[in-house]
Every structure is written in C-alpha cells, then in structure tokens.
Amino acid sequence: MKHVISPLDLSMEELDKVLSLAESILQDPEKYSECCHGKKLATLFYEPSTRTRLSFEAAMLNLGGSVLGFSSADSSSAAKGESVADTIRVVSSYADICAMRHPKEGAPYVASIHSGIPVINAGDGGHNHPTQTLTDLFTIKTLKGRLDHLTIGFCGDLKFGRTVHSLINAMVRYPGSRFILISPDELRIPTYLREEVLEAGNIPYQESKVLEDVMPKLDILYMTRVQKERFFNEEDYIRLKDSFILDAAKMQCAGKDMLVLHPLPRVNEIATEVDDDPRAVYFRQAQLGVYVRMALIMTLLGISAG
Amino acid sequence: MLNIGGLNQGVVIDHIKAGGAMKIYEYLNLEKQDCSVAIIKNAKSSKMGKKDIIKIEGPITVDLDMLGVLDPDLTLDIIEDGKITAKRNPRLPAQVTGIIRCKNPRCITSTEQELPHRFRLTNKEKGLYRCIYCEQAYKR
Numbered sequence A: 001m002k003h004v005i006s007p008l009d010l011s012m013e014e015l016d017k018v019l020s021l022a023e024s025i026l027q028d029p030e031k032y033s034e035c036c037h038g039k040k041l042a043t044l045f046y047e048p049s050t051r052t053r054l055s056f057e058a059a060m061l062n063l064g065g066s067v068l069g070f071s072s073a074d075s076s077s078a079a080k081g082e083s084v085a086d087t088i089r090v091v092s093s094y095a096d097i098c099a100m101r102h103p104k105e106g107a108p109y110v111a112s113i114h115s116g117i118p119v120i121n122a123g124d125g126g127h128n129h130p131t132q133t134l135t136d137l138f139t140i141k142t143l144k145g146r147l148d149h150l151t152i153g154f155c156g157d158l159k160f161g162r163t164v165h166s167l168i169n170a171m172v173r174y175p176g177s178r179f180i181l182i183s184p185d186e187l188r189i190p191t192y193l194r195e196e197v198l199e200a201g202n203i204p205y206q207e208s209k210v211l212e213d214v215m216p217k218l219d220i221l222y223m224t225r226v227q228k229e230r231f232f233n234e235e236d237y238i239r240l241k242d243s244f245i246l247d248a249a250k251m252q253c254a255g256k257d258m259l260v261l262h263p264l265p266r267v268n269e270i271a272t273e274v275d276d277d278p279r280a281v282y283f284r285q286a287q288l289g290v291y292v293r294m295a296l297i298m299t300l301l302g303i304s305a306g
Numbered sequence B: 001m002l003n004i005g006g007l008n009q010g011v012v013i014d015h016i017k018a019g020g021a022m023k024i025y026e027y028l029n030l031e032k033q034d035c036s037v038a039i040i041k042n043a044k045s046s047k048m049g050k051k052d053i054i055k056i057e058g059p060i061t062v063d064l065d066m067l068g069v070l071d072p073d074l075t076l077d078i079i080e081d082g083k084i085t086a087k088r089n090p091r092l093p094a095q096v097t098g099i100i101r102c103k104n105p106r107c108i109t110s111t112e113q114e115l116p117h118r119f120r121l122t123n124k125e126k127g128l129y130r131c132i133y134c135e136q137a138y139k140r
C-alpha cells in the first residue's frame, strides 16, 4: 500500500510518472472523466482548509468518483476523543482512498500505519503538505517546460514557510537548480536546511534582503506571506513588510519570462495590480493543482488511463 | 568506597556530559539493580572541562548501547577479572522506542497519549535522532 505523507515519499521515477499523467489529463480531461467511477475519496479534515479540500474533491469528481468526509474537528469523531488510528481503521471500510488534514504534525503518518487504504497528507501543521509541492512542480513543469536548470527565488517568510522548505527539498533533486532566498534576517531559512541540504549538496544559493536587486536573475519567483505574528515588535514589521511586497514597479525589474507563484491564500504580499500581468500565474497554479491531485489519486488507486 | 582498582566485574561509564549522571542512573534503574554504584560528578577532564562518571560493580542486564541516545559521547569501559577488556563508545541504535520523548508541542504525540515515542537515527556522526512522526530533532 502506497501512502504519500512527505513530498519525498515519491521517488524521482514515481514523481515523473505522476507529473506526466497530470499532463495527459490536462490535455484531454474527458478521457479520464469516468476512470474512478464507483470509487470513494474520504476527506478527513481535522481543521478547516476549504481551498485544499475543494481541490481534492474536485479532483475526485472530475474522475467520476465520489467524496465523503468532514471538514473540521468539532464535527468529527475526534471531538468525542477518538484516536486517529481508530478513525482511519473505520474509514478504511467506507472509502477507497483518503486525504487527511490535521493540525498536529505526524497525524497522517500515524493514520498510514493503521490504514487499509492509501493515505494522502493534505497538510499536517507546519510540517508537510506534499500535494502543494506536487502542484508547484507541475506548475513549473507545465509553464516553463522543464524542472532542471532553473533559478528560483523564494521571498517572504522562509523560516516558517513549509511550502518553501518542501519545494527546496524537491528542486534539489533536479540538476542545475539555483536558489535565491529573499527575506528579513528574522525569517531566514532554518539552519538545518542551509547546512544539511544546500551546503551538503553543493547547491548554489544566495541570500538577499532586497527583492528588486535579484529579480533580473530569476526564472521563478515564489512568494509567501510575511505574518505580523512572526515579528517581535510592530516597528520591525512595519519597517520590513513593504520590502517583501510584490507590486507592478518591482515586476518591471523582472525578465519577461519570469513566473510568479504563490501557494495562496494571498493577503497583501502581492498587490492586486500584479494579477493582470501575464507572468503572475498563481491562479493558474491553483487550477493545475486539481490535475496533479487527479493524477495522484489515480496512481495510488492503481488505475491507469481510459 | 569503590575504585577502579577494586572493580572486578562491571562497567565504568566515563565522559558523561557534566550533569548527565543522574539521568543515566535513572534510565538504568540502578536503584533496583543488584550492584554497587559510585557516581562521580564534576570530575576534571582535560578533554571536556568537567564530566560525570558512573562505576558499576556487578552484572548489568540492560543494553548499554541505548545510553548513546542520552549522550552519544560517553564511553563504556567493560571490566572483567579486574581488567578493562573493552573501551568503546556506545553503538547508536537505528531506532529507539520509549526511551526519549518528543518535546514538540505541535507533534501528534502531544495529544494522543498512547502513541509510542519512537525516534530514528538520522545522523550518525552527530548522534542525531528525529521523531518518526513530526521529524523534529531530539535536543538533549
């Protein structure tokens, strides 16, 4: 039984297959519209995340399957004190595959140990969110045509941003990846990532505090939110926040092929004036996320095309 | 009083990080074991500044390598017939269950009390263990 708990649970070969399948689905969605007929996806969301849940449910419905589940802990058996292990044992007899979101780190892993059906981690606290990483990779591959030899800038909260950590871990597996890390001192990437992943792997990277300076070098700009709670005082936040907001003026420094990605939801870190720029692809990214989830569901259920 | 010369059969746990002896005493449950124990705290060490030492006379039935999880730098001097027959660092087990506890408040083990606290050795040189659930490194 294959589960996807961490973005690195898929080997390069498995990842390639999922991304190619997603591409085939994107080109001819009709061909796949009944291939999960009679199959059920359980969405077990112990904390609300409407966007992620809808993306999973849309994916299963597009494949002709059906969905069941809950969308917050207080409407679920967890409110009565049932363990994750017991819940998944029961759900295994109702559904064919499940996507689990949980505020506690490691909960989907616990589920996978006791599950009779494939478990997809749909986000566990600040830990892993593998289908976001798959979405990011599929977006880059679809819109750039490749995943190797790219310079990727990450901007904003690089300390707590799990999407950033996961995408760095995923991109270092492709040859020629370079990273430019743009953040205030307080929100630099964690030491373990710098030492155990980037430096240990001899991966070229550069750190910067000024977005405009590095924009011309980027193939991809991955924006994240800088949250006020991350700062010790209001003054630091106010002083720094504008440096990490993307607006039309900063976009003028970028190359014509640079793409702007964002895991969404956005608050104010990308000015709405950027939305109409053809290089802003974050809404397209959310749409591509449905296709890659379709491919993952099919793969874990062992269903092939048509 | 016990000294190394007087030790006939047993073990000297040396180079314990200063302050760590009591934790090891408790983990080995020496209170209940049929052996005499000497604990030396804050001994001078040229290598470490200060260190703790535990000398145990008598048979020990627990796996001493597990001590590497608590302190990977300590050394084990095995004494037989009044002589040191082996002097080595503990061999770090690849996985340990129920010896150390995950301290991450966001970890699933913080809410599901019956889950076994299990760690995997992820860096041999540094003796680094990570929780199998949340992957947070164990800080000694």
Ligand SMILES: [Zn+2]
Binding pocket: A106, B102, B103, B104, B107, B108, B109, B131, B132, B133, B134, B135, B136
């Ligand atoms: Zn943990």
